[in-house]
Amino acid sequence: MGEKHEQVIALSLPSSMQHIYLLDVIITEILNLMKFKEEPRELVNLAVIEAGTNAIKHGNKENPDKNADFQFIIAEDKLTIIIQDYGTGFTREDVANPLEPENLLKSSGRGIFLMEACMDEVSFNAQGTRVSMVKYKKTPDT
Amino acid sequence: MGEKHEQVIALSLPSSMQHIYLLDVIITEILNLMKFKEEPRELVNLAVIEAGTNAIKHGNKENPDKNADFQFIIAEDKLTIIIQDYGTGFTREDVANPLEPENLLKSSGRGIFLMEACMDEVSFNAQGTRVSMVKYKKTPDT
Amino acid sequence: MQVNIRHKGSVTILDIEGKIIGNETLTLKRIIDEQVQASEGGTLNLILNMARVQIMDSSGLGILVSSYSSITQNKGRVVLVNLGGNIRSLIVMAKLVTIFERYETEAEAIASFL
Amino acid sequence: MQVNIRHKGSVTILDIEGKIIGNETLTLKRIIDEQVQASEGGTLNLILNMARVQIMDSSGLGILVSSYSSITQNKGRVVLVNLGGNIRSLIVMAKLVTIFERYETEAEAIASFL
Ligand SMILES: Nc1ncnc2c1ncn2[C@@H]1O[C@H](COP(=O)(O)OP(=O)(O)O)[C@@H](O)[C@H]1O
Numbered sequence: 393m394g395e396k397h398e399q400v401i402a403l404s405l406p407s408s409m410q411h412i413y414l415l416d417v418i419i420t421e422i423l424n425l426m427k428f429k430e431e432p433r434e435l436v437n438l439a440v441i442e443a444g445t446n447a448i449k450h451g452n453k454e455n456p457d458k459n460a461d462f463q464f465i466i467a468e469d470k471l472t473i474i475i476q477d478y479g480t481g482f483t484r485e486d487v488a489n490p491l492e493p494e495n496l497l498k499s500s501g502r503g504i505f506l507m508e509a510c511m512d513e514v515s516f517n518a519q520g521t522r523v524s525m526v527k528y529k530k531t532p533d534t
Numbered sequence: 535m536g537e538k539h540e541q542v543i544a545l546s547l548p549s550s551m552q553h554i555y556l557l558d559v560i561i562t563e564i565l566n567l568m569k570f571k572e573e574p575r576e577l578v579n580l581a582v583i584e585a586g587t588n589a590i591k592h593g594n595k596e597n598p599d600k601n602a603d604f605q606f607i608i609a610e611d612k613l614t615i616i617i618q619d620y621g622t623g624f625t626r627e628d629v630a631n632p633l634e635p636e637n638l639l640k641s642s643g644r645g646i647f648l649m650e651a652c653m654d655e656v657s658f659n660a661q662g663t664r665v666s667m668v669k670y671k672k673t674p675d676t
Numbered sequence: 677m678q679v680n681i682r683h684k685g686s687v688t689i690l691d692i693e694g695k696i697i698g699n700e701t702l703t704l705k706r707i708i709d710e711q712v713q714a715s716e717g718g719t720l721n722l723i724l725n726m727a728r729v730q731i732m733d734s735s736g737l738g739i740l741v742s743s744y745s746s747i748t749q750n751k752g753r754v755v756l757v758n759l760g761g762n763i764r765s766l767i768v769m770a771k772l773v774t775i776f777e778r779y780e781t782e783a784e785a786i787a788s789f790l
Numbered sequence: 791m792q793v794n795i796r797h798k799g800s801v802t803i804l805d806i807e808g809k810i811i812g813n814e815t816l817t818l819k820r821i822i823d824e825q826v827q828a829s830e831g832g833t834l835n836l837i838l839n840m841a842r843v844q845i846m847d848s849s850g851l852g853i854l855v856s857s858y859s860s861i862t863q864n865k866g867r868v869v870l871v872n873l874g875g876n877i878r879s880l881i882v883m884a885k886l887v888t889i890f891e892r893y894e895t896e897a898e899a900i901a902s903f904l
């Protein structure tokens with residue numbers, strides 16, 4: 393990796409939950425290659441599993457004829473992960489906050505919250521079919 | 535996987551030898567998912583590493599701006615792997631047989647031979663920039 | 677993910693190993709539900725030994741929450757032991773620290789049932 | 791890949807662990823070359839303990855062949871021990887069985903140097 397030179401690894405997975413394990417080994421190996429420290433590794437690993445699960449389940453509705461597309465953009469100082477599904481999308485703002493007392497004991501609804509807690513930046517496209525997440529090797533001061 | 539339904543996993547890697555380890559974990563996980571037996575697993579694993587190395591080294595000449603593209607086509611009875619590089623190609627027939635006595639002690643030239651020994655079918659496109667390899671879950675009688 | 681089931685007196689202990697992600701979370705749910713069904717009067721005293729859990733996703737956490745709800749409604753208890761740093765942070769992030777009973781060791785957890 | 795280097799009398803033993811693939815093969819070549827340079831009069835008696843090698847590719851095999859050639863030219867020897875089934879088949883497929891000396895155990899290999 394030369395200075396400012398980015399490497400893009402692209403992956404396209406059929407929308408079956410069985411492929412979450414493949415996604416897990418791939419992100420593990422990429423984080424390893426980038427020499428992320430253990431704690432951020434675990435956080436990014438979790439965020440990618442959450443985002444991949446959402447693309448496969450909520451986006452593509454586990455239709456194996458639709459693929460979920462992943463881009464891992466490796467830069468000197470950060471990893472950017474872009475995940476695209478081919479569903480009808482959703483609106484981030486409509487998702488309930490899982491930390492509100494009335495939601496605490498719900499059995500779901502924590503995925504996006506965790507993605508945002510684990511990564512430095514998370515943004516959705518307007519349609520809600522594509523999410524971009526960034527993790528810096530050194531978390532920038534805010 | 536329904537009857538005769540194929541799943542295609544696509545992967546695109548920048549041409550750096552460091553990504554061979556990623557390729558290794560991916561094929562390991564796919565073979566695991568397909569429940570291949572241990573011996574064919576090891577053979578397919580080796581063939582994919584050989585083919586990936588050739589695409590990255592000989593094909594794309596380790597130019598990180600060129601990617602090597604992989605397709606893993608998962609069917610009920612077989613795994614097909616297609617590997618594409620963006621180099622100038624070569625002619626299979628021009629590659630010396632590494633089993634000839636005068637080649638036995640050479641330090642290279644065994645990659646394609648091993649791919650052919652490990653897989654059930656191996657074929658190159660005319661240009662030599664794309665190789666397709668097939669492994670059956672039950673080796674067909676010949 | 678692999679789950680080993682042990683019984684000590686009236687306490688059921690699940691030793692969970694590996695990754696509680698994807699569809700494995702459904703397997704964990706099934707195992708816990710089976711233990712509920714097999715328990716006397718439907719009152720389950722459950723210890724989840726998380727020592728060898730490498731990662732758990734939000735679906736896995738959701739299974740823990742729903743198991744907690746149904747088991748405590750039946751006057752049972754769910755106790756977590758040997759939480760690794762990452763699972764602990766997950767529970768903290770999700771503001772579930774006050775919900776789950778946690779003990780450092782299995783011995784302490786078992787003692788809490790006596 | 792990890793390599794542990796041991797010496798027993800005039801014999802150098804490399805315990806190789808993991809995957810001899812990709813650029814790791816260059817690391818193995820460098821380590822063997824360093825042992826050649828450090829050996830008395832350039833004559834190396836080398837045992838490669840392959841017990842914990844999971845996979846080796848054609849570049850790795852190429853390193854073994856070129857090390858064999860250069861070491862035997864200097865009147866040294868290269869001996870392989872504890873070959874797993876897959877590495878054994880690789881050597882058989884490549885018709886190199888008659889080239890490499892192989893022993894089942896390290897003890898037998900060391901005895902061969904006495
Ligand atoms: N890629 C997506 N496509 C469509 N809807 C989505 C997508 N991702 C999330 N959602 C919606 O947002 C909700 C909350 O998602 P999340 O926070 O991950 O929790 P959970 O997956 O447990 O419901 C989902 O239930 C779903 O309705």
Ligand SMILES: Nc1ncnc2c1ncn2[C@@H]1O[C@H](COP(=O)(O)OP(=O)(O)O)[C@@H](O)[C@H]1O
Pocket residue numbers: 584588589592593594619621622623624629641642643644645646647662663848
């Ligand atoms: N994808 C490719 N593009 C161009 N040339 C190739 C490609 N694959 C193989 N070759 C040529 O074929 C030769 C033999 O390849 P191989 O049998 O894998 O052995 P090695 O890689 O050790 O040379 C290579 O040296 C190279 O010249």
